[in-house]
Amino acid sequence: MLINQKILDSNKLDFIIRSALESDAEQLSHIRLQIDGETENLDREKGEGYIDEEGFKRLIQDDTQSRSNLFLVAVVHDKIVGFSRCEGSKLQRTSHKVEFGVCVLKDYWGYGIGKALLKEFIIWADSNAMKKMTLRVLETNDKAIKLYKKYGFEVEGILKKDKILSDGNYYNTILMGRFTETE
Template sequence: MAEDIDVTIREALPEDASQIVEVSKTIGDQTEFLVADEYGENMPIHLLENQLETIHDSDNQLLLVAVVEEQIVGSASVRTSEEKRVSHIGEVGISLLKDYWGIGLGSVLLEELMDWSQQTGKIRRLELTVQKQNERAIHLYEKFGFQTEAVMTRGASGDDGRFLDVLLMSKMID
């Protein structure tokens, strides 16, 4: 379990940008489950630093990092839209280095995201997408009350070019 290792969960800071990019690259090499996002390997570090500062200063967006021995080993985020009609929806994302799968760290991160989201008083719905083949992640989300709303056929493509189904899952938090 996550309690057996010394993990610090904290908000990401601009100075974490380089490590976040490196960890994202490594996770991308370890699994095809990761969906590339704006913390991806192609973003210039100075732009990521600016983005991390904006997220850190935001009251309706959050990026957490999991740190072991001063090294980032994963991240978890909630993002919202600036569009008023959908600003109550938080999009959840979690990624961990493969060495940290199956020890409860995903549960710890998801619980932190959910607690924070409830405390904002603004976010009313959490949603995420997950590849149908990622059974471990689906189990985690279901354990925390997320329900499948839709199956997006050919919602992603695998490393070998095959199409993969993706689930849209959500949880109401108010």
């Protein structure tokens, strides 16, 4: 699915939120690899689960054609600085929900880009009859957890000792969900 482009100004930074285009694929491949190396808040280590340009092109094509998927990018001065996806299920029993994920280059943290992407997905999910949004967040990612709670997500469960990080310790993953306003 596609959305209309939005130009935003948050914390003295102008940026654009728009649907991902096939022409973004090469840039997305590089940025995803960089982001994976900048934080342990995501599932992957740098280089794991690598998606090349062709892989991103296929993903963008699929998401554009799907009623229950949305792939957005955040752009500053023609450079993608973050991206986010909501992915729905093709299975009838879970077709009412979508899973949300977001990542932003570390140099662009604190400008409200992740928040802007989240808000766009909430608007999209609510207006497209998605009854539930879900996400997974590392227990140490306090800023993200606080943001998600502010926008109506609640803790639904905890996956104990779900990830091992570079310090050798195990950490929990928090499962969160948000139901549409009509529920």
